[in-house]
Amino acid sequence: MSDIEIARAANKKPIQEIGAKLGIPSEDLLPFGHDKAKVSAEFIKAQADKEDGKLILVTAINPTPAGEGKTTTTVGLGDGLNAIGKNACICIREASLGPNFGMKGGAAGGGYAQVVPMEDMNLHFTGDFHAITSAHSLLAAMIDNHIYWGNEQEIDLRRVAWRRVVDMNDRALRNINVSLGGVANGFPREGGFDITVASEVMAILCLANDLADLQKRLGDMIVAYRRDRSPVYCRDIKADGAMTVLLQQAMQPNLVQTLENNPAFVHGGPFANIAHGCNSVVATKTALKLADYVVTEAGFGADLGAEKFLNIKCRKAGLSPDAVVIVATVRAMKMNGGVKKDDLGAENVAAVKEGCANLGRHIENIQKFGVPAVVAINHFVTDTEAEVQAVKDYVKDMGAEAVLAQHWEKGSEGTKELATRVCAIIDEGKSDYAPLYKDELSLFTKIETVAKEIYRADEVIADAKIRNQLKDWEEQGYGNLPVCMAKTQYSFTTDPTLRGAPTGHSVPIREVRLSAGAGFVVVVCGDIMTMPGLPRKPAAESIHINDAGQIEGLF
Incomplete structure (x- = not known):
């Protein structure tokens, strides 16, 4: 069967x-x-x-x-x-x-x-994922609404860090323009979508201990930056309470x-x-x-x-x-x-x-x-x-x-x-668990530790912009966070075609994202996408309800 x-x-x-x-x-x-x-x-x-x-x-x-x-x-x-x-x-x-x-x-x-x-x-x-998508979307709407009604927090429109999410593989939404259509629709800017499972709200729900911890972490999320590069938090937009309500059952x-x-x-x-x-x-x-x-x-x-x-x-x-x-x-x-x-x-x-x-x-x-x-x-x-x-x-x-x-x-x-x-x-009681790196190491050293110890890479490639961003976060008090490496799952390298146990490779970093609420720094390596696309022949083509009312093709 x-x-x-x-x-x-x-x-x-x-x-x-x-x-x-x-x-x-x-x-x-x-x-x-x-x-x-x-x-x-x-x-x-x-x-x-x-x-x-x-x-x-x-x-x-x-x-x-x-x-x-x-x-x-x-x-x-x-x-x-x-x-x-x-x-x-x-x-x-x-x-x-x-x-x-x-x-x-x-x-x-x-x-x-x-x-x-x-x-x-x-x-x-x-309905958990729907709740997460809705909570994430509520914050996105409230950010643009805040800007529309006077921008009291002085958000720099070029530095809105909060993207939108949908729980579907939709490559067409990776990079978009929002607020088009004239004065009534706000101030046009670039935006984009990630898949819901990449949302910081998802990460927070999975790391929070209870509702109080959940709301604090949501409030700690950085959603944008001002012209002086100071961060604007979710709590500054006053969205954390309503988001917690949406996530209560989830x-x-x-x-x-x-x-x-x-x-x-x-x-x-x-x-x-x-x-x-x-x-x-x-x-x-x-x-x-x-x-x-x-x-x-x-x-x-x-x-x-x-x-x-x-x-x-x-x-x-x-x-x-x-x-x-x-x-x-x-x-x-x-x-x-x-x-x-x-x-x-x-x-x-x-x-x-x-x-x-x-x-x-x-x-x-x-x-x-x-x-x-x-x-x-x-x-x-x-x-x-x-x-x-x-x-x-x-x-x-x-x-x-x-x-x-x-x-x-x-x-x-x-x-x-x-x-x-x-x-x-x-x-036998032989477990003596300890993390691979200590909290007090620099963010870039933590990245190098994972790349060299786990992936067996020779080096991590990161331009000055990325290195400076990591240093800025350290100065802001985020240097003790762990790093969350985003790379292909198919290889120890960032090349999905290299199977086995390769050595002598490099790990190129494309961008870094601070998940201040979840409590880690996301390090995007190689060509990995935070919004996957559908394959040439998606499974959805074969999914249907049969004559007996049963779902076919789902698994």
Whole structure:
């Protein structure tokens, strides 16, 4: 059966039963239908004194067209932990409409390791992304309205930093002119759109601890600059209160279930290449209070998602992961070893060994954070024993361990071994997590640290304008912030075609953006876009409602 057919056949339980597994009373659930609900802020606040469970991060090698199955493995591991008698919960991100209708597809797992209801999760879900888009748009409207009615804050129209957003891949909106059409429409200026998941509002929602923290962070956002280069904040426009109202319900984590009726929090969804790529802090912290083991994921490869999880999210939220699972596939190893996608079905142990360099680089990088790593080999039916063994042998030589995981085909039965090994590693207590760089380093040194330590670049290329901008922010008191690198997910370099583990390359910085409310500096590298475009044949062309009233083509 296809993923969507498996999801439709799921034997879902009422969401109140799923909440009861975590000790959440039905009165603290805000139901959205029968199979999803938000958890009340009052209940979350009441859990503050409980001891935290163990935190497991699932990451992956750099994505390839062969597919790695990181979310699938996250779900499978959560189910596997429950199957061996552990009280476990998973935390993943919500799906963005843009990639759903573009090329990436859905984000709810696959095979017999899925989160349901799959269609709802990949579409409007509980409306969180709409709320974020609306809050972002309200601020944009209020900025231009402020300028129209006299510009009391003396905003320099050439230095309005707040762009607009829409949750869709629409390249035509990347750069636009606004306020055209005469006096009644305001003062014309250049503007542009990013995708909603790149919005600083999204980042803030995913890093805030509660509504009070949310409003403070929103107020701290820099929206424009005056002629003297002094910043104009969101609170100067008096938009932070109304934005918080729009986001009040969106701040509450969403509870759903896996195919095996285990609890899953699905909340927030910043991109991992152009944002920090992790689900919300409030969902992760809530899960840690309610479960003994929490399995979460970070987007794309470990050089992006895991690096930001460990350098930004854990640093900001005071989290300390106990283990990291790196997802790899034999198919992807062969592709990194030079095999074309059409030839992946044929055994090629030599190519597997050649392609393992990419996996090895990620293992080394995770070890730099002081967290033990285990590799999950996401099994495909075309994998041979010799190929799987080649990966295991390589990983063993790296001082780590690789475990075959067959969750796509067998559900929790296929991840019991992985779950058992992860628990054993955690019980050994070897995690000594620490971020890669200290707060007091300069912003440019932090950028160089990530580029050289994680990407293995020789140098960072940045012109005087970018370097001076970083120094200005340091003088304004923002020098202690972490950096959020925005680069291609397909390579350790800024060239998406360079697979494997390249060295001797440069990282060119195109621009830097200060996310003062979220609390990091976005560093845009190479040709990465904060508003993706649709492919030549977008997935939307195949999505429709069939004669039975069911959605087809979504996944």
